[in-house]
Amino acid sequence: MTRVLLVDDDALVRSALAMMLDGAEGIAVVAEACDGAEVPDAVAAHFPDVVLMDLRMPRVGGIEATRRLRRLPRPPEVIVLTTFDTDDNVVAALRAGAGGFLLKDSPPARIVAAIHRVAAGEPMLSPQITRRLMESVTTRADAYRRAVDALAALTPREHEVALAVARGEGNAEIAGTLGMSVPTVKSHVSRILAKLALNNRTQLALLAHDADLI
Known part of the structure; x- marks a missing residue:
């Protein structure tokens, strides 16, 4: 049985998730919390295997709460469940230690599957998030290659001057x-x-940034 802690500042969202998971095979909702600040105590009291974590909450947000949880000796897995799917949010959540990132409009079956997968140590991202991350990585990789190729046309001395300009140095x-x-x-x-x-x-500085030189 996979034990789940629900963390969301919206009581209606918590209630809906609890009702949805109540009939899911192999899953038991053992506790709820309305803010990231309450998560450590809830984890210590109820020993969840997976935490379904909202992203934005009044006192301690989901990313910071995830970061704190992952410092524990035997931390539960975390799935961020949110309406905010910006690239920065996704990357920050994954860097904090989240094992999954789903949008709140994900089908119930996908949320249930994510809980089982993440509990087993496998990552789980919604298809929309996966697609956006791949597009983001591809875009950055393309920008990097273009910048490196462009700067390769400079002489060694010009390259030194270009880097100095990119760092904001005056003549x-x-x-x-x-x-x-x-x-x-x-x-x-x-x-x-x-x-x-x-x-x-400024454009020169951006080019140097794309080439990871500054």
């Missing part, structure tokens, strides 16, 4: 650091922008 500072005159720095910057088809220093 005088770059000149002092690299041992060249200010007019020479300006000439390098103009040549770099033209070579990379960029309009300004």
